[in-house]
Amino acid sequence: xxxxxxxxxxxxxxxxxxxxxxALRGIDYTADKGxxxxxxxxxxxxxxxxxxxxxxxxxxxxxxYILDGQKxxxxxxxxxxxxxxxxxxxxxxxxxxxxxxxAFENVEIPLLFARVTARKRRERVMELLSRVxxxxxxxxxxxxxxxxxxxxxxxxxxLANEPEIILADEPxxxxxxxxxxxxxxxxxxxxxxxxxxxIITHDMNIARQTSRILKLKDGxxxxxxxxx
Amino acid sequence: MQWSTIYAxxxxxxxxxxxxxxxxxxxxxWGTISIMLLLGFxxxxxxxxxxxSKGMGEGIAVLWGGQTTIPYKGLGKGRPIMFVPEDVDYLxxxxxxLQEIGGEYHRWGVSVKNGTRVVSEHINGVSxxxxxxxxxxxxxxxxxxxxLDMKLKRRVVFxxxxxxxxxxxxxxxxxMDLSDFFSDRVSTVKAxxxxxxxxxxxxxxxxxxxxxxxxxQMNSYSGMDQDKATIPATTFKAIFGDPWLDNIVxxxxxxxxxxxxxxxxxxALGAKYKFDSKDDRALQIWDVAESQREMNNxxxxxxxxxxxxxxxxxxIASVGVANIMYVSIKERTREIGIKMAVxxxxxxxxxxxxLEAILITFVGGFLGMGISITATEIFKRIDIKSDVLTFMGxxxxxxxxxxxxxxxxxxxxxxxxxxxxxxxxxxxxxxSLRYE
Numbered sequence: 001x002x003x004x005x006x007x008x009x010x011x012x013x014x015x016x017x018x019x020x021x022x023a024l025r026g027i028d029y030t031a032d033k034g035x036x037x038x039x040x041x042x043x044x045x046x047x048x049x050x051x052x053x054x055x056x057x058x059x060x061x062x063x064x065y066i067l068d069g070q071k072x073x074x075x076x077x078x079x080x081x082x083x084x085x086x087x088x089x090x091x092x093x094x095x096x097x098x099x100x101x102x103a104f105e106n107v108e109i110p111l112l113f114a115r116v117t118a119r120k121r122r123e124r125v126m127e128l129l130s131r132v133x134x135x136x137x138x139x140x141x142x143x144x145x146x147x148x149x150x151x152x153x154x155x156x157x158x159l160a161n162e163p164e165i166i167l168a169d170e171p172x173x174x175x176x177x178x179x180x181x182x183x184x185x186x187x188x189x190x191x192x193x194x195x196x197x198x199i200i201t202h203d204m205n206i207a208r209q210t211s212r213i214l215k216l217k218d219g220x221x222x223x224x225x226x227x228x
Numbered sequence: 229m230q231w232s233t234i235y236a237x238x239x240x241x242x243x244x245x246x247x248x249x250x251x252x253x254x255x256x257x258w259g260t261i262s263i264m265l266l267l268g269f270x271x272x273x274x275x276x277x278x279x280x281s282k283g284m285g286e287g288i289a290v291l292w293g294g295q296t297t298i299p300y301k302g303l304g305k306g307r308p309i310m311f312v313p314e315d316v317d318y319l320x321x322x323x324x325x326l327q328e329i330g331g332e333y334h335r336w337g338v339s340v341k342n343g344t345r346v347v348s349e350h351i352n353g354v355s356x357x358x359x360x361x362x363x364x365x366x367x368x369x370x371x372x373x374x375x376l377d378m379k380l381k382r383r384v385v386f387x388x389x390x391x392x393x394x395x396x397x398x399x400x401x402x403x404m405d406l407s408d409f410f411s412d413r414v415s416t417v418k419a420x421x422x423x424x425x426x427x428x429x430x431x432x433x434x435x436x437x438x439x440x441x442x443x444x445q446m447n448s449y450s451g452m453d454q455d456k457a458t459i460p461a462t463t464f465k466a467i468f469g470d471p472w473l474d475n476i477v478x479x480x481x482x483x484x485x486x487x488x489x490x491x492x493x494x495x496a497l498g499a500k501y502k503f504d505s506k507d508d509r510a511l512q513i514w515d516v517a518e519s520q521r522e523m524n525n526x527x528x529x530x531x532x533x534x535x536x537x538x539x540x541x542x543x544i545a546s547v548g549v550a551n552i553m554y555v556s557i558k559e560r561t562r563e564i565g566i567k568m569a570v571x572x573x574x575x576x577x578x579x580x581x582x583l584e585a586i587l588i589t590f591v592g593g594f595l596g597m598g599i600s601i602t603a604t605e606i607f608k609r610i611d612i613k614s615d616v617l618t619f620m621g622x623x624x625x626x627x628x629x630x631x632x633x634x635x636x637x638x639x640x641x642x643x644x645x646x647x648x649x650x651x652x653x654x655x656x657x658x659x660s661l662r663y664e
Contacts, residue, residue, distance in 0.1 A: 084568075086571070
């Protein structure tokens with residue numbers, strides 16, 4: 001299988017005032033298309049930072065990151081925005097839905113940015129919402145939905161432009177066990193359709209259901225980890 | 229970035245944030261209304277008082293004889309100075325700066341009679357140039373007294389407009405109240421019906437040749453012109469036999485020559501009546517133009533005061549607009565973060581904010597201007613009897629001020645809303661998503 005994520009000595013440092021904190025201290029990592037990867041590790045090990053860099057939400061301060069053959073370091077802000085729009089679907093722990101918009105409108109946003117016509121947007125949104133089991137909650141706002149439902153809206157939104165990669169940062173972290181299990185089930189369904197999925201989790205039960213586990217420790221890949 | 233996308237996103241979000249947008253529009257609208265009305269009333273007051281102050285005439289001075297206080301060439305002090313009609317030509321020939329000059333007689337409590345209706349009024353005898361100097365403007369169909377009237381000592385009279393009403397119309401009120409000075413009183417009788425008729429002044433028949441157009445008069449030295457019966461000075465002298473002029477009115481070619489003319493009047497009359505030209509009590513001169521300048525300064529002061537209040541109001545309104553914008557920054561920063569995370573380009577975010585600010589400014593600003601203009605138009609149309617309101621004049625809205633106010637409020641709103649958006653769209657989406 002072809003390599004979709006290729007990180008070479010990726011570093012990320014945050015500077016607050018005079019203090020510089022290195023979240024990533026030289027990550028070497030590759031992932032192939034169609035993999036289901038779980039990133040695990042203690043808090044502060046750099047999981048989220050790595051995820052944000054993979055998802056082009058943030059840029060590395062050192063090293064090289066090649067996404068599907070493109071050197072991310074050299075891309076402009078607009079190019080990064082387009083990558084986030086077309087290639088990557090992001091699912092957050094805090095859902096990050098627009099509070100004033102309905103389920104339909106939240107899912108529609110990436111399609112708007114991709115300049116999909118109104119009619120196609122409508123078809124696509126309805127299809128996605130029924131795929132995540134929310135066909136009857138199209139007009140609900142986030143405040144009128146449960147956590148599990150909100151996360152399913154977020155997943156539908158992540159899938160809007162048929163991205164190749166789905167990134168999920170603790171997607172079940174704010175959910176009860178039952179809702180969490182349903183969300184994990186959705187990720188498995190996506191994996192079956194050939195998507196590359198990378199998920200951050202604390203839950204080893206979830207991690208064990210993936211094709212590969214990446215352990216991080218202190219901003220480095222923990223080579224003592226047990227790749228599944 | 230396609231305009232259709234910007235438009236689609238903008239319209240969608242706009243509908244979703246009605247409350248905030250409505251509040252911003254109201255704040256902007258209210259700020260515009262307050263300032264425009266405040267300055268509009270100031271301007272109305274200024275114009276009204278300026279018109280009123282010009283009622284008695286512009287760029288003129290009134291001259292009375294006084295008493296000497298300095299002994300001169302063997303003559304003692306305390307001598308009264310009185311003018312004869314010949315003094316007018318004497319002064320005109322010696323002071324080339326004079327454009328117009330004329331002597332004036334007054335007599336109070338003279339009976340003026342039309343049939344059975346008799347009023348006791350003020351008669352003055354003047355020269356034709358009082359039409360120009362003292363704004364004795366005739367209504368259409370009539371005229372002021374002329375040179376031929378003077379030469380032939382004709383018995384013709386030019387009536388003050390209220391005197392006409394009292395003699396010929398249904399208004400029989402005596403005396404005056406404040407509204408007479410300022411309101412556009414409508415006569416109950418037309419000038420054409422009166423011109424050519426005869427009235428008896430002190431028992432002598434006079435033909436009415438003209439009626440004064442109504443004017444605002446704020447200052448006077450001999451009562452209100454609207455109550456006077458004006459006749460030729462020569463006729464006056466023939467009937468009443470007054471040897472002395474009561475006063476002289478003159479007008480320099482240029483208002484700036486007022487002081488110089490004053491000095492020359494003292495010199496010329498000092499030579500004739502033998503008083504020291506430095507004896508400033510020998511003659512009394514009222515420089516009306518000087519009073520008008522003083523009043524203009526006062527009005528300028530009022531306008532500056534209103535301007536300061538307007539500025540402070542503008543500041544408060546700006547803070548209001550900025551505050552509404554600023555309160556929503558946290559929510560909107562997250563919103564920007566989310567949109568960026570799912571692929572919005574920076575230009576889209578910024579155009580949306582810019583479009584929103586422009587639209588709010590336009591709607592709020594022009595709504596405010598529209599309401600202000602409507603309010604003043606309504607104010608102008610309703611017939612107000614209150615003295616205070618008529619004294620204030622008609623508020624006069626300035627579109628330029630309105631545009632400046634809307635511009636400043638719009639810029640404040642833009643600064644408060646656009647710059648956080650600019651920052652939020654510049655940093656990485658992660659930072660915007662974390663914004664607390």
